[in-house]
Amino acid sequence: MRVVGKPLPKVDVRAKVTGSTLYADDLVLPDMLFCKLLRSPHPYARIKRVDVRGALEVEGVVAAITGDDLPIKYGILPVTQDEHALENEKVRYVGDPVAAVAAYDEETAALACERIVVEYEVLHPVTSIEEALSEPVDEPIHDYGGPANIHKMAALAFGDLESGFAQADHIREDVFFYEGNTHLPMEEHSAIASYVDGKLTLWSSTQTPHYVHRAVSKVMGLPMSAVRIVATPHGGGFGGKTDPFSHEMVVCKLAMVTGKPVKCTLTREEVFYAHRGRHPVLMWVRTGVKRDGKITAMHFKTALDGGAYGSYGVATTFYTGALQTATYDIPAYRFEGARVFTNKAPCGPKRGHGTPQPRFALELHLDKIAEDLGLDPVEVRRRNYVKPNTTTVNWLRITSCGLEEITNRVIQASGYHRRRRVEGHGMGFAVASYLSGAGLPIYWNKLPHSECQLKLDRGGVTAYCGATDIGQGSDTVIATVVAEELGLWPSDIRLVTGDTGLAPVDLGSYSSRVTFMAGNAALDAARKLRDLLVEVAAESMGCSPGEVEVGDGKIGALSFEETAQLAQERYGAISTAGSYRPPDLAGPYKGSGVGPSPAYSYSAAVVDLDADSKTGIVQVNKVWLAHDIGRSINPISVRGQVEGGVYMGLGEALMEEQAYRKALHKQPSMLDYKSLTFVDMPEVETILVETNDPEGPYGAKEVGQGPLLPVVPAVASAIHDALGVWVDQVPITPDKVLKALDAKVKGEAPRFGPKSFPDIPYPQCIKVDPPHVATQAV
Amino acid sequence: MSDSIVVGFTVNGRRREVLTKPHHTLLEILREDLGLTGTKHGCELGECGACTVLVDGIPQLSCLLLPHQVEGKEITTVEGLAKSGDELHPLQEAFVEVGAVQCGYCTPGMLLTAKALLDENPAPSRQEIAEALSGNICRCTGYESITRAVELAARRMEV
Structure with missing residues (x-):
């Protein structure tokens, strides 16, 4: 490999x-207007009347619109098109947008918003999972779902649960709670629209220009051919910019109404309301094991607080049950999940989408089982690890799998088994797995998930791909793949990405899919171009194509430029195209669309910390993180993703929470929403394990999300190691540690966490034969 | 609306005079009046460090500075760090090489805060780097690579 695997700087970093x-927000168009949104001060209310006349009287205001101007609903998932860009019937959370103003400057727009009169009929808000499950005081938040304020329920059973539990020597039940938290991207969301010649262009800090393209087209009533979405360089996403948003729709509409470009940039407070962050999830798990720790059956129940709208919630619900089996061989598995609506900012996907919560529960649950059995928690996990090239009980196809190796490496590097056993010091271990891209698209179809076109002319090579660089380095991956195949440097490749008008479709930067899918699409296109150039060079050199070496700017004896010229003389204009669509991976049951991936990454973490029994304060000293990356396309970027994932995992474990007092956000500011600063961040030792996935580009798998996952349970496990108490709820703030210690002193169960799991009217389980049974039946 | 005022200061070595409102912040003046959009905003409340610029060599949050506070001052923004189009400041070089940039949105503020640190303390310890940069939030990197970059730049600048 000439450039793949080399620690080269990112192509866009200078x-x-x-x-x-x-x-x-840095973009300025001539004669541009500025937009501000008027948001609801009530968590739940009927809108009786919206009067924008006062706003229109303010000098400098050009237009003011309400929900009546944007009547068409949208949403990221086709099954939950439940949002209005501006609500015209009901507001469902504090911050729900109801009207918008465009003015010549931002201050005027903000001032004019204050002149808008909205008459509300306040309704009784629903603020917790428990409340959402009981009969509502007023009408349900949405006119779909139910009973009560339940949005979605799932119930699946794989294999023979009864016999699995009957075979167990030991059965354990636990309850856990994972508080919600938010992405907190440094860049506040921003969008600019312009409408010229009947064509609408939207520049937006989005991770998913393709899905915004679909939504804008629907809401504006324009064909997709009249809409272009440009994903601008991105100031941080982590899943927070993967939904189509109100402000995007509003600037499009205002640009069409006024005939002028319109920009809207959210304030930090508004970013907290836009949210779409980590769902709060209450979890119950029951597992049967043999004496040696081998799992015989598992029953996992979840209840998700979804907030006010659907967002990705249906997928999130399934994700809370989908990947338990991607790390552990569970012969019989039952999952029941329910998502409820509450009058809080809508939850959605954040790094790890729906899986950090069950991972936290599952890993701690296994620790407790190991303690019950008097076994080493690492050994209990090893005895249950999935093996490469197997299919799980819920039909996930496992190919490359470095679980054994990442475990050995991280245990060895950290000296986990030789750790100091003193009160107040502890180490914890956990593993996890994540998707290298969702195996199925959001809109089920047979189309490619990623497409790449290469243009070759006197200006060199340009790669066109819809993939969106959100800072993770996807542009660099595409450039590296193309450069590798053509014998060039990544910096030689011109890139046009994240633009639905210029580049072919890529589904977006979500589900850790870009390196795997856009990488494969780029590889496909680049190999075609390479073959073409090699053939031309071979002919010119009078040898067979197999004898032509490509590299260092040369195709055989010819320079790249000479070969390119010969190729154009022979063929005229030259472009090649490549695409990627994962194999059909869905299992034979409803709900099987969530979980399959063409490859799974694996991560193992050991956390070393000190926990103070007097103050409850936890000081993390070091984190070792071993990650099965398949293969590093760019080791600098991979390491950056690992370190960033560890950082975000520590934040979720110890301090980050999107918490509410009744229905009011408690801390919609960066000062009050606690996140790790420089001085809180411990040393991270990154260990990369390359398993060369057979289907990944050059063997690569994901790294953007996986490394966060084991960190959260490993922190909780290390606290138990240090103080002998379980904190079964994140974030593990000092007060929770102290409460767990109090319980221990009083002779109660030495833990802090939820006491019970509510009764949820889950539907009848869909019984699914596991693959080996189904195969026998055929 | 308040009356406009004229404020004068030096930005990246160039003397500028701007007609602005007395309640507009230096951040707004830089980005909106002078087109220096390299300075970023993450909160506009002095909480995140993204908008850090140097005022007479001292890192300050431009979102909290009003015109009268910068009258006659020398301001350095990220656009003023590189010596030329080709020759980056050693901190910028180090950030590039080490991979201390992911989304890049906190980077300008980080660079300027780090520059002020190295100007005062050419060989800071990891702890000193962490303390100096603790007012600058980064959500991508986990800070590790930024620390490595500042250390690398410090080593190179000492030579």
């Missing part, structure tokens, strides 16, 4: 250190 990268 612009970022000189301040020349133009993020969405």
